[in-house]
Amino acid sequence: MEFKEVNKSVLKVDGLSLACGTAKFTADYNLTAPLVAKILQSPIAHGYIEEIDVREAKEIPGVIDIITYKDIPRVPHTTAGQGAPEPSPYDCYLLDRKVRFVGDKVAIVAGETEEVALKALSKIKVKFKELPPVFSPKEALLPGAPVIHDEEDSTGIYDAKRNLAGFIEVKIGDVKEAIEKSDAVVEGEFYYHISQHCPIEPHAVLSFLDENGRLVIITTTQVPFHVRRIVARVLKIPVKKIRVIKPRIGGGFGVKQEVFLEPVVGIVTLRTGRCAKLEYTRKEEFNSSRTRHGMYIKTKMASTKEGKLTLLSMDVISNTGAYGGHALTVASNTGSKVLPLYQAPVMYFRTQIAYTNLIPAGAYRGYGATQGYFATESMIDMLAEKLNMDPLEIRRKNHIDVGGSSPIFKILGEGREGVEQVIKSCALEECLKIGAEKIKWWDKPVNDPDNPIKEGLGMAMMMQGSSIPFVDMGGAFIKMNEDGSFNLLIGATDLGTGSDTVLSQIAAEALSVDTEDIIVYSSDTDFTPFDVGAYASSTTYLSGNAVKEAADKVKEQILQVAGEILGEPIRNLYCINKKVKSHITGKEVSYERIACYSLYEHNQFQIMGSSSAISTLSPPPFAAHFVRLTVDTETGKIKLLKYVAAVDCGTPINPQLAEGQVEGAIVQGLSHALYENYIFDKKGKIFNTSFRYYKIPTALDIPEIEVILVPSYEPTGPYGAKSISEIGINGPAPAIANAIYNATGVRLYETSFTGEKILKALGKI
Numbered sequence: 146m147e148f149k150e151v152n153k154s155v156l157k158v159d160g161l162s163l164a165c166g167t168a169k170f171t172a173d174y175n176l177t178a179p180l181v182a183k184i185l186q187s188p189i190a191h192g193y194i195e196e197i198d199v200r201e202a203k204e205i206p207g208v209i210d211i212i213t214y215k216d217i218p219r220v221p222h223t224t225a226g227q228g229a230p231e232p233s234p235y236d237c238y239l240l241d242r243k244v245r246f247v248g249d250k251v252a253i254v255a256g257e258t259e260e261v262a263l264k265a266l267s268k269i270k271v272k273f274k275e276l277p278p279v280f281s282p283k284e285a286l287l288p289g290a291p292v293i294h295d296e297e298d299s300t301g302i303y304d305a306k307r308n309l310a311g312f313i314e315v316k317i318g319d320v321k322e323a324i325e326k327s328d329a330v331v332e333g334e335f336y337y338h339i340s341q342h343c344p345i346e347p348h349a350v351l352s353f354l355d356e357n358g359r360l361v362i363i364t365t366t367q368v369p370f371h372v373r374r375i376v377a378r379v380l381k382i383p384v385k386k387i388r389v390i391k392p393r394i395g396g397g398f399g400v401k402q403e404v405f406l407e408p409v410v411g412i413v414t415l416r417t418g419r420c421a422k423l424e425y426t427r428k429e430e431f432n433s434s435r436t437r438h439g440m441y442i443k444t445k446m447a448s449t450k451e452g453k454l455t456l457l458s459m460d461v462i463s464n465t466g467a468y469g470g471h472a473l474t475v476a477s478n479t480g481s482k483v484l485p486l487y488q489a490p491v492m493y494f495r496t497q498i499a500y501t502n503l504i505p506a507g508a509y510r511g512y513g514a515t516q517g518y519f520a521t522e523s524m525i526d527m528l529a530e531k532l533n534m535d536p537l538e539i540r541r542k543n544h545i546d547v548g549g550s551s552p553i554f555k556i557l558g559e560g561r562e563g564v565e566q567v568i569k570s571c572a573l574e575e576c577l578k579i580g581a582e583k584i585k586w587w588d589k590p591v592n593d594p595d596n597p598i599k600e601g602l603g604m605a606m607m608m609q610g611s612s613i614p615f616v617d618m619g620g621a622f623i624k625m626n627e628d629g630s631f632n633l634l635i636g637a638t639d640l641g642t643g644s645d646t647v648l649s650q651i652a653a654e655a656l657s658v659d660t661e662d663i664i665v666y667s668s669d670t671d672f673t674p675f676d677v678g679a680y681a682s683s684t685t686y687l688s689g690n691a692v693k694e695a696a697d698k699v700k701e702q703i704l705q706v707a708g709e710i711l712g713e714p715i716r717n718l719y720c721i722n723k724k725v726k727s728h729i730t731g732k733e734v735s736y737e738r739i740a741c742y743s744l745y746e747h748n749q750f751q752i753m754g755s756s757s758a759i760s761t762l763s764p765p766p767f768a769a770h771f772v773r774l775t776v777d778t779e780t781g782k783i784k785l786l787k788y789v790a791a792v793d794c795g796t797p798i799n800p801q802l803a804e805g806q807v808e809g810a811i812v813q814g815l816s817h818a819l820y821e822n823y824i825f826d827k828k829g830k831i832f833n834t835s836f837r838y839y840k841i842p843t844a845l846d847i848p849e850i851e852v853i854l855v856p857s858y859e860p861t862g863p864y865g866a867k868s869i870s871e872i873g874i875n876g877p878a879p880a881i882a883n884a885i886y887n888a889t890g891v892r893l894y895e896t897s898f899t900g901e902k903i904l905k906a907l908g909k910i
Contacts (some may be wrong), residue, residue, distance in 0.1 A: 346395025601888025781900025
């Protein structure tokens with residue numbers, strides 16, 4: 146299908162301002178003499194505040210306010226920025242007498258300067274009654290483990306006395322019978338570790354009262370409308386008294402889907418009447434923002450001797466940390482985004498989500514599927530080896546395709562029941578073919594037994610989703626200006642992902658103009674329509690549909706006015722290159738003329754349109770990843786030679802941005818697989834709270850990455866588009882693990898794949 150603006154790599158609408166440094170991020174806003182807010186963090190992992198003395202701190206010149214749990218209402222809530230009613234437990238408090246991890250909030254200080262605020266923090270005297278902590282999710286679920294949430298007013302916890310934040314169990318068919326009737330069975334337990342999002346911009350929040358006494362919050366958020374709702378609940382003020390503005394954002398990846406700092410600056414402004422700001426340091430980001438859920442996954446697979454899967458089973462223990470934001474939904478995705486990829490008649494999925502006294506986990510790109518694919522794609526290779534079958538071939542025999550479905554789609558949604566789905570677009574077979582060709586899959590490594598450097602090939606395939614059916618909603622509004630340009634107002638949140646550009650392209654395509662004729666404004670709760678925000682791979686698919694529908698309404702009005710001007714019926718007219726033309730008479734009229742006519746001359750009205758879109762399906766993108774690497778069996782060092790990702794995202798609205806999304810996701814996945822890891826001491830304190838000790842790759846560490854966009858056409862998406870932002874992070878860990886096994890004969894069951902772990906597996910240390 147031919148497009149004018151869609152499926153073109155047009156320049157980002159904010160590219161020039163970002164390149165020139167004129168784009169405004171949260172910390173760039175200059176408020177008049179803002180108070181600096183700082184948070185006193187708990188030095189212990191579990192305990193009660195017996196005494197807290199702020200008198201000396203309050204006497205410091207320049208200290209304006211100090212807030213403890215005694216000074217504010219106790220409001221249970223969740224920090225998870227999700228659709229309401231949230232499936233996450235209401236187990237958080239702005240400030241609480243009990244602390245549940247090292248880094249938990251103890252008090253809030255507001256000072257005239259950062260130096261004053263930090264000095265005040267050092268003068269607050271706190272006496273704690275320490276309680277036994279529990280750091281392992283397996284131990285947290287054992288009888289007699291310390292109970293982390295023993296408060297009576299939290300709600301939505303599955304079983305607080307057992308530290309069970311959430312629980313899911315799904316059975317399809319008879320597992321025991323499937324095993325008995327199968328020719329091959331493999332099983333194993335895998336662990337995907339806790340990791341940090343590491344956005345280039347740490348959290349930052351500003352707040353002030355406008356001339357009408359309304360609370361205005363400027364914040365690094367993915368979910369401005371959820372921020373407004375949650376802040377209203379926590380601070381006990383009406384939604385109408387709050388305005389939330391999202392400026393440019395320096396990355397999020399899920400960590401900015403949490404609402405844990407906005408109420409802090411909000412309460413300071415409400416109590417003092419002053420502007421306030423809070424900027425996290427990198428250390429604070431590591432200590433007390435959010436992480437990926439660490440997961441133990443026991444997996445069992447069975448098949449016929451021909452390689453047809455008969456059973457796929459996953460038993461998960463997820464570590465949600467001290468609070469349960471996103472606990473149920475992330476764990477749901479570990480099953481719902483992974484199990485349907487394979488057409489096994491018998492499936493079992495169970496997840497136990499455990500509280501521990503570690504930093505809370507939350508949303509992270511891939512959202513549970515990343516952990517699940519590490520386990521299942523490793524197991525698929527193990528099964529292929531047992532059957533003496535090529536790993537590529539066993540995947541070809543079992544993956545879902547167009548016309549296929551899975552009972553999992555209906556049974557398992559995100560925190561609740563899902564919806565029935567039949568796959569309408571899938572280019573996975575083509576992805577497997579192209580990816581194998583690019584990596585030279587059939588050119589298998591032949592290693593010299595005397596050479597310690599061993600070469601290996603590995604692969605993985607995956608799917609994800611596009612928005613959450615019957616939960617997510619996005620709105621768009623478009624109006625026409627005198628020169629034939631258009632204002633596009635959207636609630637969708639651009640985190641540097643390029644969604645402002647992509648949605649402008651969709652509007653431009655529908656309106657037959659250039660993308661540069663679309664003036665986009667996004668994410669201001671006072672002026673833009675509602676949108677759930679940037680998560681669940683929803684923006685292009687869901688918000689894109691809203692934009693296209695709004696543009697189509699505007700286009701109808703343009704044709705109506707053009708018909709009046711040209712004296713022709715609308716059926717004769719069509720839009721092309723900023724004009725309306727008649728395919729009967731050849732007469733034409735420019736958009737500029739149409740706009741001025743409608744605004745100033747006859748039957749005046751504003752040409753404008755709005756629409757809201759809700760997803761009824763979640764069409765998955767598909768991908769096949771391949772990697773070629775070497776392992777030094779004397780040092781354990783891994784060197785990635787080439788990484789290939791073939792991806793089906795339907796119609797890529799902006800191919801260059803889509804490729805960038807995939808490359809960025811792959812680099813994050815490589816970082817998890819090879820470098821990143823939190824290091825906790827025996828008391829739950831994080832040791833590596835800087836990039837000096839928490840390792841992520843630099844440009845010099847990144848291998849050759851080749852991304853191939855394999856087109857399909859999703860009939861329910863705008864111009865055939867599906868999502869692409871998350872799926873790429875799911876492949877590196879299993880693909881690299883499989884390549885390490887291919888090179889060395891040892892299988893690693895735990896990320897990250899450090900040299901030490903490889904040497905231990907080889908029996909050399």
